[in-house]
Amino acid sequence: MNYGEIRVTFLGGLGEIGRNCAAIEYKEKMLLIDCGLMFPNEEMPGVDLVLPDFTWLIENKEKMVGVVVTHGHEDHMGGLSYLAHDIELNVYGSKLTMRLAQQRFQEANLMNRATFNDVNDSDRINIGPFDVEFIPVTHSVPHGFAIAIHTELGAIIHTGDFKIDMTPVDGRRTDLSRIGTIATTEGVLLLLADSTNADREGITDSEMNIGSSLEKIFGDKSDKRIIVACFASHLHRIEGILKAARKTGRHVVFFGKSMARNVAIASELGVLDVPPDTLLAPDEIDTVDPHKLCVISTGSQGEPLSALSLLAAGEHRALSVSNDDVVILSSQPIPGNERAVSRVIDGLSRRGCEVIHSGTALVHASGHARRSELAVFHALAKPEWFIPVHGEYRHLVAHAHLARNLGLAKERALVCVDGDSVRITESGLEKDGKVSAGYLYVDGIVGDVGHGVLKDRKILSEEGVIVVVVGVDVTKTSVITGPDVITRGWVHADEAEDLLDEAKVVVREAIEGVLGHGSTDLDALRQAMRKSLGKFVSGKTKRRPMIVPFVMEI
Numbered sequence: 001m002n003y004g005e006i007r008v009t010f011l012g013g014l015g016e017i018g019r020n021c022a023a024i025e026y027k028e029k030m031l032l033i034d035c036g037l038m039f040p041n042e043e044m045p046g047v048d049l050v051l052p053d054f055t056w057l058i059e060n061k062e063k064m065v066g067v068v069v070t071h072g073h074e075d076h077m078g079g080l081s082y083l084a085h086d087i088e089l090n091v092y093g094s095k096l097t098m099r100l101a102q103q104r105f106q107e108a109n110l111m112n113r114a115t116f117n118d119v120n121d122s123d124r125i126n127i128g129p130f131d132v133e134f135i136p137v138t139h140s141v142p143h144g145f146a147i148a149i150h151t152e153l154g155a156i157i158h159t160g161d162f163k164i165d166m167t168p169v170d171g172r173r174t175d176l177s178r179i180g181t182i183a184t185t186e187g188v189l190l191l192l193a194d195s196t197n198a199d200r201e202g203i204t205d206s207e208m209n210i211g212s213s214l215e216k217i218f219g220d221k222s223d224k225r226i227i228v229a230c231f232a233s234h235l236h237r238i239e240g241i242l243k244a245a246r247k248t249g250r251h252v253v254f255f256g257k258s259m260a261r262n263v264a265i266a267s268e269l270g271v272l273d274v275p276p277d278t279l280l281a282p283d284e285i286d287t288v289d290p291h292k293l294c295v296i297s298t299g300s301q302g303e304p305l306s307a308l309s310l311l312a313a314g315e316h317r318a319l320s321v322s323n324d325d326v327v328i329l330s331s332q333p334i335p336g337n338e339r340a341v342s343r344v345i346d347g348l349s350r351r352g353c354e355v356i357h358s359g360t361a362l363v364h365a366s367g368h369a370r371r372s373e374l375a376v377f378h379a380l381a382k383p384e385w386f387i388p389v390h391g392e393y394r395h396l397v398a399h400a401h402l403a404r405n406l407g408l409a410k411e412r413a414l415v416c417v418d419g420d421s422v423r424i425t426e427s428g429l430e431k432d433g434k435v436s437a438g439y440l441y442v443d444g445i446v447g448d449v450g451h452g453v454l455k456d457r458k459i460l461s462e463e464g465v466i467v468v469v470v471g472v473d474v475t476k477t478s479v480i481t482g483p484d485v486i487t488r489g490w491v492h493a494d495e496a497e498d499l500l501d502e503a504k505v506v507v508r509e510a511i512e513g514v515l516g517h518g519s520t521d522l523d524a525l526r527q528a529m530r531k532s533l534g535k536f537v538s539g540k541t542k543r544r545p546m547i548v549p550f551v552m553e554i
């Protein structure tokens with residue numbers, strides 16, 4: 001890599017919503033923008049979370065001068081504490097973002113592995129050779145930043161997650177004028193922008209409208225208890241709910257560990273105003289009439305062990321819900337969570353609750369810009385080059401099309417995916433090489449459970465397993481015991497005795513076939529057992545369970 005050139009490598013977030021992470025290299029040093037995690041989907045049984053592949057970063061750790069975190073969402077900072085196992089980190093972000101990130105490090109007992117640096121709106125600081133500016137943006141967690149990296153070739157702007165809300169709850173708007181100034185003074189060399197809503201026309205609702213809508217619902221449902229579920233990090237939404245509760249004379253209870261933790265941090269930093277006289281502890285619920293209570297809960301994504309899921313299952317220890325309750329899902333399911341969310345809505349409906357969600361009322365606004373907002377950003381930034389980030393593949397493509405429709409030459413709006421690296425020199429930008437950027441699955445304390453393990457889990461969960469055991473005398477080439485067949489999740493053994501007996505005969509014949517040829521090679525025996533039993537099972541039951549052959553030498 002030449003001294004003056006810039007390289008951007010994408011480690012996550014391009015092709016999926018989650019685990020956002022990009023590395024910028026310049027003058028032999030590296031700066032990371034975000035290091036997030038992704039929550040697993042139903043294709044990943046037993047996986048707790050998914051991280052970017054850190055191999056390449058660890059190989060280059062000598063170059064790393066810092067990590068800039070755009071905002072306090074898990075898909076942007078949730079991977080930091082995992083990366084800190086291998087690389088000591090120097091982390092930069094807003095005070096709120098840093099406090100949310102520190103919480104994770106404290107929980108993991110890793111505080112000595114990172115330094116946290118608070119930055120203020122519009123600060124411009126040097127991190128190694130990088131001249132980094134923190135530009136305020138509006139999003140669904142307060143105090144988010146777009147990042148501008150000023151270089152002699154022009155500025156690289158990374159939008160982070162943003163929307164253009166003219167009436168945000170805290171009055172802190174996306175600083176469009178600064179984007180315009182950078183564009184007209186030094187010029188925007190490369191724009192990397194949020195693509196989450198790039199396939200949706202129009203503009204995203206203002207958070208202010210959600211507040212008003214919630215107040216109206218609270219007023220209409222004055223004879224019921226109200227439970228509102230939203231993201232624990234959506235402090236503007238929580239503020240809107242608190243306001244609606246105050247106006248309608250309701251006490252407030254917070255459900256869920258992350259909710260209590262984030263509200264505590266936000267009140268301490270003055271980001272959120274929680275009037276202490278209205279606040280109740282979960283075990284004080286019975287001290288007020290139901291219609292004088294508002295519960296603010298986690299679980300809006302249908303997370304299995306969250307407070308809302310427990311309420312839907314009738315298993316919450318502080319509260320059981322009924323037709324005296326109105327539940328508001330102040331959220332939108334993240335792609336992949338739709339089924340979990342509908343299960344929760346179903347459960348609550350069975351208990352008699354009235355459920356209000358974004359499909360039935362104005363109770364949620366996205367934190368991500370839609371096409372008209374993105375167009376405004378592009379028109380102001382006037383980038384020389386554009387790479388869409390933060391989106392599933394179709395979102396990236398839609399965003400690239402949008403940039404081209406706005407006049408950018410086709411070859412200057414590049415769709416990249418995880419692992420792609422681009423090189424920028426005076427003569428332009430080009431894709432240049434790839435690094436490994438597969439999913440790193442975390443299960444419990446095991447770092448990487450790997451694709452093979454997940455494939456096995458899928459087969460086990462869908463088809464079951466058959467273990468077949470045989471004892472062989474290798475000197476006499478004869479079967480001494482078995483074969484025994486043990487099965488789980490394939491057929492119910494008690495009811496399928498005949499089938500299992502037939503299976504044993506088939507396997508025995510196969511083994512004797514191999515032994516009859518004078519072979520005592522254990523691999524050959526195992527293969528014959530697997531093959532004969534597999535054929536028999538699929539012929540008889542049209543199923544393909546996992547077959548585990550076991551040969552004992554006696």
Ligand SMILES: [Zn+2]
Pocket residue numbers: 020073075076161390
């Ligand atoms: Zn995000």
Ligand SMILES: [Zn+2]
Pocket residue numbers: 071073139140161367
């Ligand atoms: Zn976000």
